[in-house]
Amino acid sequence: MRGANEMSDEHILVCLSTSPTNKKVIESAARMAASHSAAFSALFVESTAFRRKASEAMIEQLNENRSFALRKGAQVETVYGDNIPFQIAEYAKLSGATMIIMGKSPEESFSLFRHEPLTDQVFAAATGIDLYVVPIKLHSSVSYHLRWMLRDSGSFRWRDLLLTAVLLTAATIVGILFTNAHMSDSNIIPFYILAVLIISVVTSGPLYGGGASVLSVFIFNYFFTAPRFSLLVIDSAYLITFAVMLAASLLTGSLASRLKSYAKHAAQNSYRSQILLETSQVLQQVSGTDAIAAATANQISKLTDRTVVVYLPGADGLREPQIYSATGAPDSARTYSATGAPDSSCFGQTDREAAEWAWQNRKQAGAGTDTFPDARMLYLAIRIRDHAYGVVGIDESRRDMDPFLLSLLLSILGECALAMENEKNEREKEGAAEAAHTQKLRADLLRSISHDLRTPLTSIYGDASVLLSDENLEEEKRQQLYQDICDDSMWLIDVVQNLLSVTRLEDGKMELNRQAELMDEVIEEALKHIDRNSSTHHIFVDTGDDILMAKMDARLMVQLIVNLVNNAIKYTQPDSDIRIHAWKADGKIYVSVSDNGPGIADDQKAHVFEMFYTGTNRIADSRRSLGLGLALCRSIIRVHDGDITVMDNKPHGTVFTFSLPAEEVNIRNE
Amino acid sequence: MNNDCLILVVEDDAPVRNLIITTLGTHDYSYIPAATGEQAILAASSHNPDIVLLDLGLPDISGIEVIKKIRSWSTMPIIVISARSEDSDKIEALDAGADDYLTKPFSVEEMLARIRSTQRRLTYMRHADENQAVFVNGSLKIDYSANCVFVGDQLIHLTPIEYKLLVLLSRNVGKVLTYQFITKNVWGSSYDSEIASLRVFMASLRKKIDADNPGETCIQTHIGIGYRMIKAE
Numbered sequence: 001m002r003g004a005n006e007m008s009d010e011h012i013l014v015c016l017s018t019s020p021t022n023k024k025v026i027e028s029a030a031r032m033a034a035s036h037s038a039a040f041s042a043l044f045v046e047s048t049a050f051r052r053k054a055s056e057a058m059i060e061q062l063n064e065n066r067s068f069a070l071r072k073g074a075q076v077e078t079v080y081g082d083n084i085p086f087q088i089a090e091y092a093k094l095s096g097a098t099m100i101i102m103g104k105s106p107e108e109s110f111s112l113f114r115h116e117p118l119t120d121q122v123f124a125a126a127t128g129i130d131l132y133v134v135p136i137k138l139h140s141s142v143s144y145h146l147r148w149m150l151r152d153s154g155s156f157r158w159r160d161l162l163l164t165a166v167l168l169t170a171a172t173i174v175g176i177l178f179t180n181a182h183m184s185d186s187n188i189i190p191f192y193i194l195a196v197l198i199i200s201v202v203t204s205g206p207l208y209g210g211g212a213s214v215l216s217v218f219i220f221n222y223f224f225t226a227p228r229f230s231l232l233v234i235d236s237a238y239l240i241t242f243a244v245m246l247a248a249s250l251l252t253g254s255l256a257s258r259l260k261s262y263a264k265h266a267a268q269n270s271y272r273s274q275i276l277l278e279t280s281q282v283l284q285q286v287s288g289t290d291a292i293a294a295a296t297a298n299q300i301s302k303l304t305d306r307t308v309v310v311y312l313p314g315a316d317g318l319r320e321p322q323i324y325s326a327t328g329a330p331d332s333a334r335t336y337s338a339t340g341a342p343d344s345s346c347f348g349q350t351d352r353e354a355a356e357w358a359w360q361n362r363k364q365a366g367a368g369t370d371t372f373p374d375a376r377m378l379y380l381a382i383r384i385r386d387h388a389y390g391v392v393g394i395d396e397s398r399r400d401m402d403p404f405l406l407s408l409l410l411s412i413l414g415e416c417a418l419a420m421e422n423e424k425n426e427r428e429k430e431g432a433a434e435a436a437h438t439q440k441l442r443a444d445l446l447r448s449i450s451h452d453l454r455t456p457l458t459s460i461y462g463d464a465s466v467l468l469s470d471e472n473l474e475e476e477k478r479q480q481l482y483q484d485i486c487d488d489s490m491w492l493i494d495v496v497q498n499l500l501s502v503t504r505l506e507d508g509k510m511e512l513n514r515q516a517e518l519m520d521e522v523i524e525e526a527l528k529h530i531d532r533n534s535s536t537h538h539i540f541v542d543t544g545d546d547i548l549m550a551k552m553d554a555r556l557m558v559q560l561i562v563n564l565v566n567n568a569i570k571y572t573q574p575d576s577d578i579r580i581h582a583w584k585a586d587g588k589i590y591v592s593v594s595d596n597g598p599g600i601a602d603d604q605k606a607h608v609f610e611m612f613y614t615g616t617n618r619i620a621d622s623r624r625s626l627g628l629g630l631a632l633c634r635s636i637i638r639v640h641d642g643d644i645t646v647m648d649n650k651p652h653g654t655v656f657t658f659s660l661p662a663e664e665v666n667i668r669n670e
Numbered sequence: 671m672n673n674d675c676l677i678l679v680v681e682d683d684a685p686v687r688n689l690i691i692t693t694l695g696t697h698d699y700s701y702i703p704a705a706t707g708e709q710a711i712l713a714a715s716s717h718n719p720d721i722v723l724l725d726l727g728l729p730d731i732s733g734i735e736v737i738k739k740i741r742s743w744s745t746m747p748i749i750v751i752s753a754r755s756e757d758s759d760k761i762e763a764l765d766a767g768a769d770d771y772l773t774k775p776f777s778v779e780e781m782l783a784r785i786r787s788t789q790r791r792l793t794y795m796r797h798a799d800e801n802q803a804v805f806v807n808g809s810l811k812i813d814y815s816a817n818c819v820f821v822g823d824q825l826i827h828l829t830p831i832e833y834k835l836l837v838l839l840s841r842n843v844g845k846v847l848t849y850q851f852i853t854k855n856v857w858g859s860s861y862d863s864e865i866a867s868l869r870v871f872m873a874s875l876r877k878k879i880d881a882d883n884p885g886e887t888c889i890q891t892h893i894g895i896g897y898r899m900i901k902a903e
Contacts, residue, residue, distance in 0.1 A: 521891045
């Protein structure tokens with residue numbers, strides 16, 4: 001799409017229109033983007049007027065312009081709103097555009113009774129962003145398009161017409177009353193001007209005000225100037241009166257209507273800021289992507305009084321949607337499978353596809369758009385720049401989304417995306433801290449290992465050399481050396497096994513091989529791996545008759561039990577009892593390893609799970625321990641979402657108990 | 671002990687190879703040592719050994735490749751020796767056609783026990799008819815034609831799934847069968863839920879079969895890998 005050369009920070013935004021000359025603007029913008037090696041996007045603002053009145057030819061031209069922009073490497077976007085300059089400026093700010101490029105016709109600036117030209121309005125709204133205007137020759141028809149797209153005057157409503165008629169009639173009746181009371185007709189004129197003023201305020205668009213101005217002049221002429229009940233004018237002085245009356249009422253009307261539109265915008269803006277402020281406050285109070293999405297959905301559904309669905313990304317593609325009905329909380333009571341439930345149509349194939357499309361293209365899809373228009377909902381991506389965090393669907397079965405609401409929704413989603421990005425950054429930061437911690441742990445570990453492994457290696461090496469060189473060694477001594485080599489190697493094997501587990505756990509990658517396992521089988525396996533010294537201890541196992549199944553990495557779990565039992569053997573006198581007991585309670589599997597040895601002092605209990613903590617206990621054979629065992633146990637149990645505790649046994653001794661979430665088994669019996 | 675059993679020892683690490691062949695020699699086994707995968711394949715095809723002891727980490731080609739090559743023409747029992755404690759390697763090797771595995775570090779007793787049990791299986795397979803109707807292993811007797819299972823003289827009642835599992839194990843007696851292999855054969859798929867079900871069925875099956883002599887089980891559990899029916903002596 002874009003050049004392979006490095007991208008600068010520049011971002012060029014070109015405005016699309018329905019004009020055939022728009023291509024020239026796009027081309028200039030594309031050239032500019034290429035020479036600045038800037039990001040390039042194209043924007044079209046779709047207004048209510050456009051939706052209502054766009055002709056086939058205009059839409060075709062617009063699509064042609066769109067695809068032309070696409071070919072030129074632009075990222076094409078559409079936003080909805082009636083306040084076009086504001087929308088352009090907002091989009092430019094949100095998307096980080098550094099330059100806006102627009103076309104401008106020379107004729108546009110001359111229009112009478114018109115707002116300032118669009119370019120000037122954008123310039124005023126988009127402070128801090130460069131605006132480049134490409135001059136184009138405008139055909140009259142194009143000028144017309146631009147003009148009506150700018151205002152919402154094209155709408156024709158019966159209500160407004162009726163109001164105009166009623167108000168003018170009222171003014172006329174008052175005038176007739178005045179005339180009957182023999183008052184001067186000049187007193188009547190203000191009533192008409194008042195009527196025009198009121199009409200301009202209560203009706204939509206300046207059309208009615210203007211029409212009423214002209215009409216009132218004729219009515220005044222017909223009813224109140226001699227000869228009455230005729231449009232004829234005898235006294236030429238009245239012509240001036242008419243002119244002044246027309247000018248005055250036109251001016252009042254246009255002022256009033258402009259005032260009204262300003263007021264409306266101001267109200268909308270303040271409403272908008274209020275909603276956005278509230279949203280951002282709500283979003284600040286929650287944490288976690290799911291919670292942010294839920295808060296946003298609730299906010300939207302409260303605001304629009306519509307059902308909202310949220311799709312968040314899972315491991316592959318979008319997860320199943322969460323539904324927020326208009327009443328608020330996620331509606332879990334009803335099932336929303338593809339068949340059955342009343343609201344299932346929002347999960348029909350089309351809707352799912354529309355959501356997927358919105359997710360993949362980071363654009364709007366579904367009801368009211370060009371993509372999947374048959375869908376029940378309108379799907380909007382929660383996104384910042386090119387990164388999407390999810391898709392929100394809003395019930396659009398009534399097809400009555402108004403542009404202001406839509407742009408407000410987009411802003412809310414922008415807030416939501418921002419919150420999610422913050423969340424993501426926060427997580428990444430935590431991840432980095434965690435990684436640093438792991439790194440330190442690993443360094444400590446290595447230092448400790450290289451130191452502690454030397455002892456048994458020295459003894460193995462020494463014993464073996466003696467056996468090789470000294471042929472006259474007594475048989476008894478020889479046996480002793482063999483035994484030492486054997487014991488030291490066993491100890492090394494044990495340590496290496498633990499180290500492997502530690503690196504596997506602390507790798508951060510967590511390549512756990514979790515499967516449902518039966519706890520009694522795991523205990524059985526673990527007992528095969530414990531020290532040979534165990535023959536000096538009595539080991540009892542009690543696993544009951546329940547099916548004790550839990551999801552676990554079997555190898556790590558075996559390691560955990562081996563460590564606990566080996567520990568018990570190491571720290572108790574020969575002939576002690578070691579009991580392994582497994583049971584199920586409250587949806588958890590508990591396993592306890594208890595001994596009747598000397599026990600652990602209370603002040604040491606808090607530290608036993610720390611890495612490299614070996615306590616003050618001297619082990620019977622004075623073999624130094626790495627202090628890895630129990631720390632590893634805790635790590636293992638943590639990645640299994642379980643818990644491990646240490647307590648005193650009665651009358652003396654220690655009990656280590658760990659728990660795991662139990663796995664419910666759905667047996668497939670066919 | 672008189673062994674007319676030829677064992678191919680494939681191990682690139684000289685001290686370990688030495689340990690293995692010394693042990694085999696002292697127990698009257700004949701052996702062929704090989705240090706690389708290429709040598710192993712050559713020796714396997716030219717000497718047609720009875721059992722292959724195969725280290726998975728070879729310098730030239732991977733042990734899995736060696737298994738696949740050998741399996742293309744022979745069903746000779748292969749016992750894999752793995753230094754990696756990752757279960758996935760073993761599962762991969764077993765699924766590729768290996769019969770059993772040993773994890774380094776292993777004791778020589780353990781190795782000899784594996785070889786003996788493989789020998790028993792070999793003897794059984796040589797004398798057994800492929801289509802025999804009755805399978806006998808220690809006190810366990812399966813009558814395939816009548817779909818009946820006996821322990822001693824006692825008729826054992828099994829559920830259809832338990833019976834399927836038992837038949838699968840008995841048809842592959844002495845071989846370690848991975849969870850995936852078993853669930854695929856019994857349920858046709860291997861989702862997590864089926865592996866959980868497998869655990870439960872296996873536990874109940876073992877309880878029924880070992881009712882007579884608890885502790886002496888003929889179905890071994892290989893945690894994280896699978897199950898195996900051992901051929902009784």
